[in-house]
Amino acid sequence: MLKGWRERFSGTDLVMWLIGAGIVVSIIVGSVATLASGRYAGRHWFDFMIFGLAQGSVYALIAMGYTMVYGVLRMINFAHSEVFMSGPYTAYYVAAAFYRSGFLDSHPFLSLIVIFLVAMATSTLIAYLLERIAYRPLRNAPRLIPLITAIGASFFLQYMFRGLYGPGFQAYPVVKMLEGQWAFWGLRILKFQALVIVAAAVLMFALYAFIQRTRVGKAIRAVSEDKEAAYLMGIDVDKMISTTFIIGGMAAGAAGVLYAIMFKQVHFFMGFIPGIKAFTAAVLGGIGNIPGAMLGGIFLGLIESIGPSLFLDGLGIVAPYQLKDAIAFIMLVMVLIFRPTGIMGERLAVKKA
């Protein structure tokens, strides 16, 4: 009995559980201390939540690209963050032109739609070319090779756009329609945050319906289930993989514009951090699982927005907002350690990885 227990529970497990328990305890202690001190009122928490929800829905949209590509190719598309960056950065020039000509303020809906379309088209093109040029020749290569290629492609794309558009930050023009806020019951929602949440929700729903309801969506699901069997059933596997990249690119391009509306600037390096966060979200929801990626993204956005004030502040840490990225990364590592299949996990990541 004792021997069996000792075999199942090794020293490394003990260390890991200690780390995990330490983190959980500090979260609880910190949260209790913050709530007891009453530093933040209810409306503060509501602001944090709305911001987290907006940020999380952007992560969720990007995470769909990661998770779908992982589903069909079993690889982390490291360059997806650059697919995300390329869209809004290119659309910036359209937006700036609209802004200068006054079209943006006179026809805000139309110009927003055009901006979205340009961004989505660019991201889709980049995603398609990426798959075609860099990944397709490596279909049967050892696992490490596509990953390294993806890292290389990511850097190449970043610095290609730096070379084309310049190294500086570009301020995204503000749409007048989206300034201001709605207030009710003493709470408030910033208009642009509402737009981001609604737009992301609509897009996610559309994508999910596409994957679940259409023939192409069914074929993609078949490919991610079993490539060979799908091939035998007459599905053009290569075409489906391209389609997956295209859908992921569209989602990333739209997410990019939403991100630019939220943070009001674009830069050639802007994809890196949201990219990693979105990947975290995908892992959180169980990589390969589309609803999981959505939930994971929203959860991550909320934690990132609420977490620093909730549990770091209570622990007496100065400037807790500097550590919000660390929270995301710690969560990533914790999920990978304790539940690599994610919250909704259906795939056995460890075995297949």
Added chain:
Amino acid sequence: MTRVLTLWKHGIKAGLLGGLITVLLSLMGMVEAFSQRQIVSGVLSMDGALLGAAVVFMGYLAAKRTTRAHPLWVLINSVTCGFITGGLLLLLIWVGQNVNLRAVFINASPTLYQLLSFGEGLETAPVLFVAGSLCGLFGGALYLLPGYLRKALTVSLVSVVGAGVLQDLIRPTLAAWEMLAEFAEWVFSSNGLTEQGAAALFILVAAVTLLWSLKGKAVQSGFKSLPATGQRAIQWTAIAILLLILFVLPQIVGLFLSEVLTIVGLYVLLGLGLNIVVGYAGLLDLGYVAFFAIGAYVTAILTSPELGFFSLSFWQALPFAILIGIVFGVMLGIPVLKMRGDYLAIATLGFGEIIRIMVLSDFLKPWLGGAQGIGKIPKASIAGFEFGMPQEIYYLILAGCFLVIFISLRLRDSRLGRAWKAMREDEDVAQAMGINLVATKLLAFGTGAAFSALSGAIFATKLTSVYPHSMNVMISINILCVIIVGGMGSIPGVIVGAAALVGLPELLREFAEYRLLVYGLALVVMMLVRPEGLWPEAVRRREFHEEEPSENNGATSTASASS
């Protein structure tokens, strides 16, 4: 008609692709940035070489695609390719002069159009077509030439370009000796090679390469037929000469180049450490810079009077830096023991970022200095001799490199090294063979972290200050590029990789801005074309070349993928 089109297809395709590449190169500002550097003074500058090389390469590809056709068709295709590329460049100039491209592409300047049109504007339209077609023709002809001639031509052209590019390195070194000064004057002008120098170099290198491809086999077999003692004597002499050169190098090449050498040396140290983790043990670690940071910060905390905790000397702090590096290596290794492949990569990337964010935060500022970093780190010294100048620090790094190379060499074929490689090939089989995966993995992480911490400690004393900004994820990626381009698991590969990826960009200032672009491209191309690296380990070379015959068709065959 359709037959003609199918034959022409490859030329047109390659031409469009070539046009895209050259237009992209121009719009990214590479052409303008490189135009400053003359290769052959007044004849050829680096932008011309860059664009020309791109077109020649595409012409070569177009020719290669049409192998089975008549040689004339091969040439027609490569000329078509060059013609189309020239046309697309022309289109860029034309569009640029009528539309303000600069509103979007900041590098689309009038200077660029001047450069592209050989300084004339639209009137030189036919010249671009002719130049493109000639470059394409050259590429096609290169393909049709017998192998040894092609090799001689490319090697000598590349060495002329190389000599021109590295003039700042070669000319002062030659001029330092009186007897060579006159020779240097003859070969180099104030910028770039002289015409006679370029011609002489071209002929010399071509002759040597030709001779080698005709007689090389005989020399090699002659070496092989020597008695074992004789072979070893020759090898040892070569090594001794190399050591001597390494030892006197900083005294010859001057301050700036010594500085470059120290940077390359630091990357060699880091690369050899990551080589153990990634190359030997197959654990893709993207947070490797964390241990570099730990080494540097431990040294800083222990030695710097600025924080006032300790004021040890460098040599007293060094063992602590390495020890704490190992402890962190093992500690960060434990949680990721069960992860493989991409999951491991992302988790380690996360660790690296967590450590950087922690160091940067105000929370730990009293201990780690926050964004301002830690300054006033004392220089290392032995018996009153202080390692201050780059020329002196060079010896410190050289000693470190020797130590690390020695350990790597000894580990490579040891029981532990073989266990690492077994694990790299297949973890499950390795475990079934009785390898303790936990201990083996942790030893790999620990050893890698130790080398990295050593490098970090030397880095801290070299700069006499440490900043969190010099510890970002780019460094991890750089090191990964170094070992992958050099050849995973190969010690000379790491050195070649560091010299190529770290040394060259330091020497080419114009290049600095495009460094990461080229890194990214190098990684992709390397993985597509030569996944084993520039100087691969013998085992890996064999592994990758076994598949070669089937691989040629494999690229186009579809859907047989299995995961």
